[in-house]
Amino acid sequence: MKTQSRLEKVLASGALAVTSEVGPPRGAIPEKVKEKASLIKDHVDAINVTDNQTAMVRMSSWAAGVIIKQMGLDPILQMVTRDRNRLAMQSDIIGAYSMGINTMMCLSGDHVKFGDHPMANGVFDLDSIQLVQAVRKMRDEGKFQGGADIKSPPKMFIGAAANPFADPFELRVMRLAKKIKAGADFIQTQCIFNLDKFEKYMEMVCDRGLDEQVHLLAGITPMKSAGMARYMKNKVPGMDVPDDVIKRMEGVSKEEQPEEGIKIAIESIERLKKVKGVHGFHIMAIEWEEKVPQIVEKAGLFPRPVV
Amino acid sequence: MITAEQKPLKEIIEYISPYDRILLVGCNECVTVCAAGGRKEVGLLASALNLHSLKQGRTIDIKEITLERQCDPEYVEELVSEIDRADAILSMACGCGVQTIAERYKEKPVFPAVNTKFMGASQSQGIWVERCQGCGDCLLGITGGICPVARCSKHLLNGPCGGTSDGKCEIAPDVDCAWCLIWERLKALGMEKRYEEIMEAKDFRPAGGGGPRKIIREDLSL
Amino acid sequence: MENFEPEIVAFCCHYCAYTAADMAGSKRIAYPPNVKIIRVPCTGKVDAIHIMKAFEKGADGVYVAGCLEGDCHFKNGNTRAKYRVEQVQKYLTDLGWEKDRVAMINMSAGMGEFFASTALEFTQNIKQLGPSPIKHFNTDGHQTAVS
Incomplete structure (x- = not known):
């Protein structure tokens, strides 16, 4: 074991891991973090805590992560390189680790243009791959970016993201290979709706033997409505929602659409469980956390293993 | 080259409003190529500023000069003969030119008439795109x-x-x-x-x- | 103000508007004497600075009359002129002037009547707008303090 991370232990046990996420509130409302985490606490192995997601200011991911940690749960500290330079990131990693957070997720982050601070300067002192390298260097070599030794280095289990659907498709596996080479221990993917394409991607991943070098958690998002499906298809960059999924959502009444969305999510998990290289699921129920337990149970992923 | 765009007239007018004699200085290099601060733009801006002041019932004396290169002390030296007859200098060069003038003529206020944008290349006529951040x-x-x-x-x-x-x-x-x-x-x-x-x-x-x-x-x- | 007779400068292309003006003359179609014609080899030769200088010298209105779109003798001189007129309109707007004091008009050499009616219409428009905002300063209507 590289770390004390519960996620690492679950993955090492060979069980399919389950993670989900909590978006911190836009205000000093610690109760909100607890409330959201409580909804999913028994059904996941670890909880991603997003970092100023969609480039909007929120409670910092490490602070919200500490609140979750204090509930006896396992937060995954998300960190985007958009908002901090390498000094700030390394100090936050040490700080988070000192508060008991041992798993993190390295991202570049949405461009500031999409948030409510489009006038802010995006930092991007490092990119996501360089952040993975930096965290690994802290853990495995006990060194800061500047080369100095760290007294009692933070031991983080390192995650990175992959979008199997963004263009150009031929680069996607190479990019994953780069993240693994940089030091990613696990990967959480973008929401998967186009299962055929994802399976093709996973074949390519396995052909290169990457499935043996990294734990890949497939991203699952239940859709609340046909409108949401259309929005994700048309407006969210790098999202691939096939027409038959939209048709299926449109094929039922508005009242039944949420239930249909959950059904699709569960069927997706059932199908992806059989795909070689998929070691778990990352369920992103956007502002719909209360549905996560139902999905996990119906997909046969409950109870969660004790490690 | 360094690209630039003229500032809004309103801002330029605010800068120079306290002064009667303006030395308007263009530059023959980058800002000429990107049509922001060459001889031609100097003429146009002078004309616009004249129209503005005449509308207000006053006259301003605008002396137009376009230097070979405003970011070189040798060329900026050419302003020596004009400087005493000006209350303020309005520069249409990039930020480097403005500062070269400010450093040489410490007793006169210097105002920028353009916003310096980026190091770019010409994509097609009238379109410049950023290509280098130095x-x-x-x-x-x-x-x-x-x-x-x-x-x-x-x-x-x-x-x-x-x-x-x-x-x-x-x-x-x-x-x-x-x-x-x-x-x-x-x-x-x-x-x-x-x-x-x-x-x-x-x-x-x-x-x-x-x-x-x-x-x-x-x-x-x- | 009722007696206000605007001074109007018309930059006319040799190949169309200038010939059209000639034709209006030979057909004895009257157009306002306010319009002072400046013949240019092509409206593409008219730069923004020429229009601005006309205003500086006291013009109440300026128009550029070039060939019909697509018919420029030099390919696209009239299109360039159109952009320059727009550039001056923007300047005038920023200076708090009426942008309609400057216009781009297209015609062919055979449109003598159109030349006359356009000259009349533009003159009336400028009469409506009144004297140029700097007119009060131009005691003799021509000279400003600008050297």
């Missing part, structure tokens, strides 16, 4: 001649991010994804393998992180 450590040799520092919206050295679609950047449909361009170019050159080499975190000292930058060429200095 990071001081050129990567073009390993990125197929396309700069990720200047052209990726996140300056990613290991791109593309997940936001690219159809070769375009997520920030706007008319912005090319620099990393898609790099990839296409590497493929065309048979250098695909290079893509998988991780580019290490950038040293930002040559990019200005180490304070204002300076080049000293002892073989050239007198």
Whole structure:
């Protein structure tokens, strides 16, 4: 074991891991973090805590992560390189680790243009791959970016993201290979709706033997409505929602659409469980956390293993 | 070249409103090429400022001069004969020119008439695009001649991010994804393998992180 | 103000508007004497600075009359002129002037009547707008303090 991370232990046990996420509130409302985490606490192995997601200011991911940690749960500290330079990131990693957070997720982050601070300067002192390298260097070599030794280095289990659907498709596996080479221990993917394409991607991943070098958690998002499906298809960059999924959502009444969305999510998990290289699921129920337990149970992923 | 755009007239007028005698100085280099502060633009701005002051029932004396290069002390020296007859200087050069004048003529206020924008190339007539951020450590040799520092919206050295679609950047449909361009170019050159080499975190000292930058060429200095 | 007779400068292309003006003359179609014609080899030769200088010298209105779109003798001089007129309109707007004091008009050499009616219409428009905002300063209507 590289770390004390519960996620690492679950993955090492060979069980399919389950993670989900909590978006911190836009205000000093610690109760909100607890409330959201409580909804999913028994059904996941670890909880991603997003970092100023969609480039909007929120409670910092490490602070919200500490609140979750204090509930006896396992937060995954998300960190985007958009908002901090390498000094700030390394100090936050040490700080988070000192508060008991041992798993993190390295991202570049949405461009500031999409948030409510489009006038802010995006930092991007490092990119996501360089952040993975930096965290690994802290853990495995006990060194800061500047080369100095760290007294009692933070031991983080390192995650990175992959979008199997963004263009150009031929680069996607190479990019994953780069993240693994940089030091990613696990990967959480973008929401998967186009299962055929994802399976093709996973074949390519396995052909290169990457499935043996990294734990890949497939991203699952239940859709609340046909409108949401259309929005994700048309407006969210790098999202691939096939027409038959939209048709299926449109094929039922508005009242039944949420239930249909959950059904699709569960069927997706059932199908992806059989795909070689998929070691778990990352369920992103956007502002719909209360549905996560139902999905996990119906997909046969409950109870969660004790490690 | 360095590109620039004229400031809004309102802002320029505010700067010079306390003064009666203005020395309006253009530059024959970059700002002439990007039609922001050459001889022609100097004439137009002078004319507009005249119209404005006449409308208010006053006259201002605008002396138009376009220097060969405003960022060189030798050429800025040419203003010596005019400087006493001016209350203020309005410069249509880039920020380098404005500062060269300010440094030489300390007793006169200098105002910029353009906003200096970026180091760019001409894409077609009337369109200039950013191509270089002067990071001081050129990567073009390993990125197929396309700069990720200047052209990726996140300056990613290991791109593309997940936001690219159809070769375009997520920030706007008319912005090319620099990393898609790099990839296409590497493929065309048979250098695909290079893509998988991780580019290490950038040293930002040559990019200005180490304070204002300076080049000293002892073989050239007198 | 009722007696206000605007001074109007018309930059006319040799190949169309100038010939049209000639034709109006030979057909004895009257057009306002306010319009002072400046013949140019092509409206593409008219730069923004020429229009601005006309205003500086006291013109109440300026128009550029070039060939019909697509018919420029020099390919696209009239299109360039159109952009320059727009550039001056923007300047005038920024200066708090009426942008309609400057216009781009297209016609062919055979449109003598159109030349006359356009001259009349533009003159009336400028009469409506009143004297140029700097007119009060131009005691003799021509000279300003500008050298």
